[in-house]
Amino acid sequence: MLENIKESTKYVASPELMNSVNIAMALQKPLLIKGEPGTGKTMLAEAIAESMNMELIIWNIKSTTKAQDGLYVYDAVQRLYDSQFGGEGVDDIKKYIKLGKLGEAFSRKEQVVLLIDEIDKADLEFPNDLLWELDKMEFYIPETRETVKAEKRPVVIITSNAEKELPDAFLRRCIFHFIEFPNAEKMYEIVHVHYPDIEQNLLDQAMAAFYMIRSIPDIQKKPSTSELLDWLQAMVLGGIKPERIEKDFPFIGTLLKKNQDIDAFKQSRRRGLHF
């Protein structure tokens, strides 16, 4: 049972999130985390691993990732080369089997934290292909007639940006948690964890500006926690005086990444939006 996340990890978790983490660990089911970009979905796994002193194995999912990649890859071509040019140990198929991230997590002696990051990036069928493996925490390698089975079931954290809907069969096997965007109070806490001695005046001004920008309806990509932290750091390093924030919004590019968003922001400034 994880009581709270260690302070050294610089991660501020809500009690509800901690609750979900504990439920997932007790039931030994994968924890599926959804939420706006920048609410710290990926950082959660790092924080859990550090707090529990476990190794973290990250499997980054891309649009081309296949379920098989996570289990193992059989390098038939290398074996062919070796057999043609007289390499040693060609008989040993095991030499040409490379475990993927999932396979790695299953084969560790100690319990590990496995992060499957942005599972929605992959093909629609991807989560379905992993049902058995995540349920049983084992898979079979036909080439070597071996079964890779986890001795200690890894803590599995899965993140999704909701680009695709995940199949029901997959969802049924997960514990689900939606990370809400932090309110101002929580945000102060988060900022203080990262920059303990930031000037209060600067922070107040920046926070007001930040939530004002988020409230502009025309902005498509709303700035998130990580962008706020970058912005604050930029202003601290640049020695910006708090008064300047309201006047000319320095380093706005760290908050707004799209040209249209910067235009929309300027427009609403012209219309006289204040904070």
Add this chain to the structure above:
Amino acid sequence: MFIDFFFLLRERGLKVSLNEWMALTDALNRGLGQSSLTAFYYLCRAILIKTEADYDKFDLAFAEFFNGIKTPEEIPDEVWEWLDKELKEPSEAFEQALSRIQKYDFDELQKMLEERLKEQHSEHNGGGYWIGTGGTSPFGHGGYNPAGIRIGGESRHRSAVQVAGERNFRDFREDNTLDIRNFQMAFRKLRQFSSRNDGPKTELDIDATIKETSDNAGMLNLVFDRPRKNTVKVLLLFDSAGSMSIYSRLCSQLFQAAYQSNHFKDLQVFYFHNCFYQELFTDPSCRRSSSIDTNWILRNLSSEYKVIIVGDGTMAPSELLRTGGASYRVSYNPEPGIVWLKRVKDHFTHTVWLNPIKKGNWDYVYGSQTLSLIRQIYPMYELTLEGLDGAIKKLLVNR
């Protein structure tokens, strides 16, 4: 245990499966409920609910089922400490405190609150009568009264029913109207891959080729497979009559989403004014110069086109039922509109009608007579994310 709650959730449209219910029972047996209703609420939500879009439905169902249940967590820790001590030495302070706190039922409370609001003219914190913070008055916040009304502020002793009652996730409900991205996501589901069973094998299967070749000791062995392509063709028909103008934003979002969804094999868009007749239009203004013979469209678009009609379906009955009943903008129609509606429906195998009017109002809205006639011909869905999802599912399965 709580099996009625399970059925209530399903009744409220939450797809809770028996598996998940068993997992919940398992979790409760392990003591994860921590014998408190709030912990139980989060436990249920984490295990049973798999999308934030359903959080609101869950909150409502939870509040409905557990409303009125008093839980120990509504009593602050201090009181529990007093209670623990009580066996040895009954605390005078506690008894006094308890006798001061009167219990009221809710109606009584509301009446009293109104009266108190009339009486009170200034801020008041602490104490047991006035509205304010702290104290044991039944009104205000930050204080303690087991049956009071909280006015603003953060409750220090939040109960699960209150958390659920706050409905923080209302915005995520899928029956809200939506933006273009949501539409696009829905349109993405509208795809049908050509099956791997038919068609020529023209695509090189690289992985299989490499494996076969290696197994074949390096002699090249090419493996081919059938390509998979989206075969969906879409015909969009928009009503651009005056009554639709209040929904123009919604409709243009739908249009853009469809237009930007580049996975359709073909997308055709036409416009009509209230109802189809012998002519459709390539331009929303429905001018004669942009008219196209409806029969020509039926001849040239094969029946496999999936048809999405967007319109409110409300008009004067004559526009639907009479020859020559078409509005002045359109030329004289020798056949009534309803004949054309049926003709289009019969030509295509998959058709749906999206209506921007809220479903609950379909029977009462002005023009409900024509609307219900059209509903007899076309499967009609509300133009919301949920409605569009339903419509797209309808388009994917055969009639």
